[in-house]
Amino acid sequence: MTIDSRSAVSAGVADRGSAAFEGRAVGESWGRVAARSKVRGELQHAADEALRPCLDVVVTRSTRPHAEILGVDAARAKAVDGVVDVVTGADLHALLGDAIFTGPAFADQPCLAVGKVRYVGEPVAAVIARGRAAARAGAEEVAVDYRELDPVHDVDAAVRGAPFVHDELRPSVVFGDLAHLRGIRDTNVNYEYVLRHGDPVEPPPGSVTVSDEFWCPPTHHVPIELPFTAAWRDGDRLEILSTTQTPSYVRQSVADLLGLPLASVRVRTAPLGGSFGAKMYDRLEPLAAALAWTRRTAVRIAVSREEAFLLTTRHGAAVTGSMTADADGNIVAADADVRYDTGAYADVGPRITAKSGMVASGPYRIAQAHVRSRCVYTNKPSAGPFRGFGVPQVTWSHESLVDELARARGEDPAAFRRRNLLREGDVSVVGTPMHSADFVGCLDAVTAALDWESPLERPTGRYRRGRGVAVGIKAVLTPTISNAVLQLNQDGSATLLISTVDMGQGSDTIMAQIAAEPLCLPEGAVRVVAADTDVTPYDTITAGSRSTYHSGNAVRRAAEAMRDKLIEIAAARFGVAATDVKITGDGLVSTQTQQKASIPELLHAHFGARGTTLTTEADFRTTWQPYDKRTGRSPQVTEHWFAGAAAAQLTVDTATGRVHVEHLAIAGDVGRAINPALVEQQLTGAAIMGVGHALFDQLVFDEGQIVNGTLLDYQLPSIHDVPDRITPIVVENPHRTGPYGAKGVGETTIIPLAPAIANAVRDAIGIRFTRLPLTSERILDALAAQEEPS
C-alpha cells in the first residue's frame, strides 16, 4: 500500500528545536498525542486502570428472540463458589421503577430484561461474583423459563404489522418533538420522517427514470478496545469509570436512573481504543450503576469480544429509491422510502432516521423530492450510532441511482454528477443553504487523482478493470453544546478541560493546537485532560464529526479570552494601552515601547508566586429551526454540512469473484485542516472501513441469532485488503464560523465509499449490485446469471 500523503507527518517536538518557533499551531501537522505510548502498549485504557477491589459482573443472556420471562431460577448460580448475588430485571424494577428504562430518544431499554426478552443475547440476569471466572460460571447456571412469542426479524415484515416488539411506544420525556408518539400501540414503526419538496409532476418528455431496491446489512463497529465499565459507591455519590464517547450524557442518564443530583454522579473516561459509535449513550453504564448503587458495592463489567457484538450494531437499512433526469440531464425528481432496522430498542434510531432521511436524495439540485424514512423495531440486538450515522445507507441508494441515471443517458457518471451537484449558496431539498461544502471540488479532486479523463486499460480476460465515483453529504448534529475551561499555568504550559473524548481520532492533539494558536504556545505545551464530569465541563457527545467545530469553537474562545487577559496584564505592566500589546512565540510585546515579558515572567509578577494558574472558560452552542412536521424542511436544519467524494479503480477476478482495489482516491471538504496529517489519516481510515462495508463486512443473522459474532468469523479489512494505493485529498473551503474555518472529518469518506466501489464494479463487469456487501459469492452468482441466455 502507498499513501500519497501531501502533508509530512510531524517528527514531533524534538525536531523543532533547531528552527525558530513561529508561534503557529493551526495548520501544522503536530505529532499525535500519545502515539508512542499507544504503539508501545503503554497507554492505560479504562480496563487497565488499578481500581479499588471490584466484584465482577457477567450477565446471563436470552436464548430467545422474543419471549415472556416466566421465571428466573438463580439457586444453582448462587451455589457456585465465588458468586455473591444474582440480580434480575424484576429485582431492579422493584427498586427503581420505570426509571430503569433508558435511552437517548426513547426510554424503552431496560439494563436487564423486565417481563419480556426482545432479542437473542439480551441481558436477563446479572451475576455478581468474586472474579470473572466465578461470575461466568454463575451466569451459565441461571435457569430462565420462557414462554415464546412470535418474533419478527425482517424490517419490512415488521413494518407490515404484528408481531409487535413493544406493546406501546415510550418516547423519552426529554424530547418535546417525540411527545406525540407516547402510548401509541400496535406498531413497530417508532418514528417516521417525511420530506416533501416541490410538487410531483409528470416527467417531462425525453426524461429518464431509474429505480431500484437497495439493502445495507447490519454491521458491527469492532473497536480494538472492548467496552468496560466500573462503578462504585462513595458515600452518597456514585463514581463510574467507563469506555464512553458520551460522559456528559451518561452522567445525566445515571442521575435520572438513580434519582441523584448531577453532582453526586461522577463519570470518568480514559483514552478509548477506538469506538466508531459503539461506546455511546446507555451501554454498560446503567447496569453497573444500578448494581453498585442498590447493592452498595463496587462492580466492574468487562465484556468479551463475543458479547461486544451484542451491545450495538449499525442499522441495516432498506431503501426503495428512484430518480428522474430531464432531457437536458438535470435531475428533476427523486424519491426514497427508507426503512431502518433499529432492532429491539430504539436507541438513537429515530434521530438517525430523520438526519439521514433529509439527505436521502443526495447532494443534488433537485426540483422535486419526496422521502419517507422510518425507524422500525425488530427482534435483533439494538442498532445505534455508527460512523456515518445512517447516511452511508442512504448514500448507497442515491449514488447507485445517480450512476445508473448517467449511464442510462449515456453520460459520464462524473460529468453528470458535476452538472447536478449543489454549489455554495444553493438551497438543498431540505431547505437549508449550502456553505463550506464543496462537492464539486471533492469530485474533481478524486477524479483527477485517478486520471479519470484518460482511457482506462480494460483487459477482456479473467480480470476486468473498472472505475467508479460517488459523492456524499451529511449534516452535522444540531443543536448541540460544548464548553471549555483553560488554565494557563505560570510556567507557560496550559491545561485544557473539555469533555471531548479522544478515541483515536486525535482530538487531544488538535484541541491543543486550537488552544495554542491564539497564545502562540509551542507543540507539547497544552495538555488535554481526560473527560471527568467532576472536572471537565458539559459536552453533548464526542460523535458525528462534531468536536472540531463545536468543542473547537469553545476552546478557541477560551484561548482568545486567555490571550485578552494576558494582554491586559501586560498592558498594565508596560504602562501602555491594551491595543498596543501583541502576543508572540516569545511572550508579550509592546509595539510602542518594545518592552517584553514572557508568559512565565508575566504570570510570576502578576501573582507573586510560582505554579499559579490563570483560568478562562467559554461555551459554544448551535441553534436550529425544527423542521416543518408536514414538509420536513427547515431554513436551518443543521449548523453545517459535510461534503466528500471517493473514486476507485479496481479489478474483478471473474473466476473467483474477488475485487482488488488498485487505487482509491478520497476527498473531504474540512473547511480548514487544523492538522493536515491527522485529517489525511481520518480520510484514509474511514475509507478503509468503507472498503470492508463494500466487500464483506456484515453481521449475519439466522432466526435472530448472530451467526458470525466472533472474530474467527466476522470479517474486517486486513492489510491485504487495503488498496494498492490511496490518495487522501484535503479540500479546504473555510467555514465562516468554524474555528479557523475548520469542520470535522471523521465520517466524511466512509459515506460515499461503498457506492464508489460498486460503481467501479458496475463499470468493470456491467452488473449493478443493489445489496451490500459485494462478496465473491454475490459477484460470481451475478456473473453466472449474466451469462444465462435470457
Next chain:
Amino acid sequence: MTAALHRPRDLGAVLDLLAGTDDPMVFGGGTAVQILLKQGVLAATDLVDIAAVPGLADLVATPGGLRAGTMVTLRRMETDPLVHDRAPLLAQVYGRVANPRVRNTASVGGNIAHGDYRLDPPTALLVLDARVELSSAAGVRHVPIREFFTGFQETAVGRGELVTALDVPTQPRGGAAFSKLSSLAANDWPVASAAVLVTAADDVTREIRIGLGALAPTPVYVAVTVAATGSDDDAVDAALAAVEPLIDPLPDVRGGVGHKRRLGRVAVADAVRAAWTDTPRDIPREPREEASDDHRLPFRRLRRRR
C-alpha cells in the same frame, strides 16, 4: 471449567500424564487451545504443555527427506533452508498460514492434530506423502498422513497419544504450486485450497498429486495420471474430473455449497496449471542427492514468492 496445567520436562512424564489423567489435552503452540480457553468451551481436565520437553523442536535432515519435531514452529518450516531445499512446496504452504504472529507460535504437530478441514499444511503434506509419528505409553507408531484425517475434526491421534514428529520425504522433481482462495477478507480462512505436485509416473506419463483443503469435511488427497505430452488444459481437465466427486463443501457464512465448489475448481485449476507449466519437459527420475550445507541458499534469499 478450569483445567490443571502441567509442564513436564521429559517425554516419559508427558506420556504418563496423557495416560493417567481424566481428560488430558496437549498444549502445543496453543493458538487453537487458547481460543477454546477464552471462549470458555475447553472440556479438558488437564492441560499438558509440551514446550519444555527436550528434542521435540528439532528439525533435521534424514536420508530420505526431513524430520520435524512436533514443536517446530510453522514459521520455521516456512523459513528454514532445509525445508526450502528438501520440500519447497511445504515451505511455501506453511508460509501461507494465518499471519506471522500465529506462525511464530503454532507448532507442526498442533497444526495437524487440530484437525480442522480448512488447514493449509495438510494439503502439502498429503501430496508429499508425509508420515506422522505418534507416541504413547504403549510405544511408537507411524501413520501415513493420507490416513491421518479420519473425519470432521477427527484425526488418528488416539487417547494417550502424542504427535512427536512428522517425517517428510524429499519433494520429487517436477512442478509444484499452491493456491488458496478466501471468499471474504483476504487473510480469512480459505474456502478452497489446493497443493499440487506434478511428477514423473514413468517415462511417458506424469502423475498429478492433489491435496485439497476446506473443500470437504477433511483434507482430501487424490492423484491422477496424464500423458507427459499433454497440454496444461489436458492436465487441468483431468485434475478437475478427479476432484469433482471428492469436493463436498460445508456451507457457512463464507459461502454456500455451490460457491465453494466453484472456488474449489478454480483453486485446483490454478494450481494444476501453474505446477504443470512449472514442470520441466524431462523430469530426472533418479532421486536427488542429499544437498550439502554449502549448497543451501542463504536464508534471506529464500523469502516466499508472493
